[in-house]
Amino acid sequence: MLPAVSPSSRLIRGARVSLRALFLTSALLTTGLQPVLAQSVDDEGGVATQQLNIPRDVTVFGKNDPNVRKATAIVNGRIITGTDVDQRLALIITANGGKVSDEEKERLRVQVLRNLIDETLQIQEAAANDIKIDPAEVNQSYERVAGNFRRSPAQFDAYLRTQGSSAASIKRQIEGELAWSRLLRRNIQPFINVSEEEVKSVVDRLNAAKGSDEYRIGEIYLSATPENQDQIIANARNIIEQIQKGGSFQAYARQFSEASTAAVGGDLGWVRPAQLPPELAQAATEMQVGQIAGPIPVAGGVSLLYVMDKRKVLTADPRDSLLSLKQLSVLFPQGTTREQASAKAATFAAAIKEIKGCGQANEIGQKIGADVVDNDNVKVRDLPPQLQDILLNLQVGETTPPFGSITEGVRVLVVCGRDDPQSANAPNAEQIQAQLEEERVNKRARIYLRDLRRDAVIEYN
Numbered sequence: 001m002l003p004a005v006s007p008s009s010r011l012i013r014g015a016r017v018s019l020r021a022l023f024l025t026s027a028l029l030t031t032g033l034q035p036v037l038a039q040s041v042d043d044e045g046g047v048a049t050q051q052l053n054i055p056r057d058v059t060v061f062g063k064n065d066p067n068v069r070k071a072t073a074i075v076n077g078r079i080i081t082g083t084d085v086d087q088r089l090a091l092i093i094t095a096n097g098g099k100v101s102d103e104e105k106e107r108l109r110v111q112v113l114r115n116l117i118d119e120t121l122q123i124q125e126a127a128a129n130d131i132k133i134d135p136a137e138v139n140q141s142y143e144r145v146a147g148n149f150r151r152s153p154a155q156f157d158a159y160l161r162t163q164g165s166s167a168a169s170i171k172r173q174i175e176g177e178l179a180w181s182r183l184l185r186r187n188i189q190p191f192i193n194v195s196e197e198e199v200k201s202v203v204d205r206l207n208a209a210k211g212s213d214e215y216r217i218g219e220i221y222l223s224a225t226p227e228n229q230d231q232i233i234a235n236a237r238n239i240i241e242q243i244q245k246g247g248s249f250q251a252y253a254r255q256f257s258e259a260s261t262a263a264v265g266g267d268l269g270w271v272r273p274a275q276l277p278p279e280l281a282q283a284a285t286e287m288q289v290g291q292i293a294g295p296i297p298v299a300g301g302v303s304l305l306y307v308m309d310k311r312k313v314l315t316a317d318p319r320d321s322l323l324s325l326k327q328l329s330v331l332f333p334q335g336t337t338r339e340q341a342s343a344k345a346a347t348f349a350a351a352i353k354e355i356k357g358c359g360q361a362n363e364i365g366q367k368i369g370a371d372v373v374d375n376d377n378v379k380v381r382d383l384p385p386q387l388q389d390i391l392l393n394l395q396v397g398e399t400t401p402p403f404g405s406i407t408e409g410v411r412v413l414v415v416c417g418r419d420d421p422q423s424a425n426a427p428n429a430e431q432i433q434a435q436l437e438e439e440r441v442n443k444r445a446r447i448y449l450r451d452l453r454r455d456a457v458i459e460y461n
Helices: 082-095 102-128 135-148 153-162 167-187 196-208 229-244 249-256 260-264 278-285 338-352 358-368 385-392 429-455
Strands: 035-041 047-055 071-075 078-081 213-223 267-271 292-298 301-312 322-330 371-379 403-405 409-419 458-460
Touching: 071 082, 071 102, 078 082, 078 102, 082 102, 082 167, 102 167, 102 229, 102 249, 102 429, 135 153, 135 167, 153 167, 167 429, 196 429, 213 229, 213 249, 213 278, 213 292, 229 249, 229 292, 229 301, 249 260, 260 267, 260 429, 278 292, 278 301, 322 338, 322 358, 338 358, 338 409, 358 371, 358 409, 385 409
Parallel strands: none
Antiparallel strands: 035 047, 071 078, 071 458, 213 267, 213 301, 292 301, 322 371, 322 409, 403 409
16 A cells, blocks of 8 residues: 655645555456447348447557547636546556456546546636645655655656656646635634634533543445446446455545545544534444444445444543563464464463462463463553453453464464553544534535536536
8 A cells, every 4th residue: 555645734724645556557447348230232122131240339440650649628718538547547556556357447537537527626726816836845744755655756757657657647646635624724724713602512522522432434435426426436336346355445535535534534633423514424433453344324424434433432442552462472484284383372372370479471482382472551442343342351460361373383472561551531622623624624625626616617538
């Protein structure tokens, strides 16, 4: 997955610099070549039938100049070429490990074109409001992106070319996000008001909800109209399928989501069900951490929901405990069979039972030829879910059951210390006010962009 540059604060409070998901090449179009009967008129006016084997769907193989790029769309006079689409799309394939089917490529191509049209409208509207982005600022942001890949800008330029993309494509996106962010700060944010009573009401509700569940939610929002709703739902189901096959939710959110949270991979942050639309709230409460649901009909479109985490409101989460651990591990020689691995794991497990606290771990490890590694300040929530519940129920000096695989060997963890988390505090009034303002700016921003689309002159080729 490609890392994205985190905004200095969410949406309006800083420059939105994300690499919305990125990569693709155009897919080859195939047609069925079924023979048909060609008809001709004879001298007497009758119809003569001949077997000419002409395909029903004809592709004309004319001479094309590869140096001439035809426009895919013209947005208020600004041309978006096939090269623009190809280069922006090229990043999506890389984000998905290169495993993108031809059918999926075509769907992504359509979505990227929509994104480029929106980006163009945003830049044009910012320019109409005398907002211009200094190229030096774009280059600084690009340098930070390159740094995320541990490359210099020149090295990153070369890397992008090997992926079928370009520095110009990413810089254009950075320019669009900076321009749109500043436009919203000028034209929308000053007219958003949040009263002290509204903030106090949120604080009161938080205190009343103490101990109830809250969720860290990811959302992909796709707008839809009655005319295109079936197609949007089909696209949403395909996105879910790709994520379930191993695609990155965050990458798809950056590419497809039409909410402003696309810049942060669709992350809504920590929310309680009462803060969500009823349809999303019901889905969230029925899901487990790591599950994705949808498409869920919501006002103006559909949403895909991803439960990233779960905790109790204003309550310390045991999974924030910091552990000191010792790991004992034994690798299996190459070619070990499952039966041999099971036998060796049983011997390892029997030896581990002799451990009476961390003081004996090194001694036992030496006896059985195990590698012993110390690791302090390990947060429980950062461990695999299968181990979290086990470790939370262990006392200092106890060990986990053996775990591992034939390729990675067998290992156990010994709990040597635990620092439990402090009680969680309610967000302060300033944080709550900022969140409410952001929600209202986001809503107005969607309406603003919708109106720009409605008034635009767009020619498709």
